Amino acid sequence: MELQPKQIIIDNIVDYCLSLREMQINTAFDSSMLLGGKVQEQIDALRQLAPPQGGLVDGQVVMDSIRFLKEHALPGRQLHVVMHRINRAGDMMLWTYEVGQMRDGTWHIDGASGGSVSQCYPLGGKAWVSLREGRCKGNPDVFYLSGTVIDAGHDVKRIRVITEDGVILEDVIEHGAVLLIAEQKIKQPLYAELYDRKGNLVGSHKALAENSSAHLN
Template identity: 35%
Template sequence: MANPDPKQEIINKLSRLLLPRASASDGKKEGERTLRFLKERCIAGRQIHFVLFEDKKGQQIHFTCYVEQNAVGDWQFRGAAGDGITGTPGPVVEQGWANLGGGGMPDHFYAGGYVADYGLDITHVRLIAKNGTVIEDTVENGIVLFLTDQPVALPIEAEIYDRDGKLVYKHRVLS
């Protein structure tokens, strides 16, 4: 089912997948209190949103959610990537690192996730696909999002840059 509001479409989908029915004690849906939108990127007819969900135990789970606009202008949930519970150990490295999830290759590429800074003042990340497509984003609150209308082929390399524009580290992502 589609919705004229892309954020509401994401709330509806994640609520159906993750949240129990309305609480008997207050009659409110859990999703009204537990879903937060932290960052978004938009191009014509397509959007990605970085969403944080908090479960009953207070654990936070993040998702990069992808929606597309249909022919009548409504938004449809098309996919999501998440990396489990926020704060759990990721790759053990002492360099800047982009821990990304995504999909939609080759023609509807999206990706997003957290950037490990390690005190290096990381400010932006550049993705370079095998076919030459380059996508960049600025780190905001430790988060990056990538969305393009260009074809993207694996493998993809992430380049991590500091405030001075110096390449700090590079590594493969989504492979």
């Protein structure tokens, strides 16, 4: 049975998180060897229960936390914005996955980029958007901005981003996330405008898109 794009992404995220957890266990093993501690007891304890403060979660917890926030279809490929837990402290990761379709109809991951979801909020209860920039591997003429919106009680429903050279990109916010598509290189700095469901401008700010800090594949 052929795996569909979302299932392929879920499997990839779980594998990624489990590899991080295994690295944590191996690091603890190396430390125990250096300190001459009871190695096997410590490793067994880590495998059964990750440390409560920031400890990496197991595969089932990761899988249950995965949320598909936005998607965009292109010829023969899809972009998906996905969020999931990374540890027991509740810290979240946000990825933009690019999934391509082969000639035989099967799907594969062409790449994914992202990073931790910022816990820093602007002062004064302002509506805000945090953006990351990316480029499609399978279609190098397509660029995108993805990220999360801080609503701050303003009922933000739509975002408009204006690039340095006057290109206007717009998107409707779904599940607190945005995915803006451009068919040319996105020139910074960017200027973001946030609108509520009545079309009122409720926030605006300069929005320098970060380069994604982590990559898969």
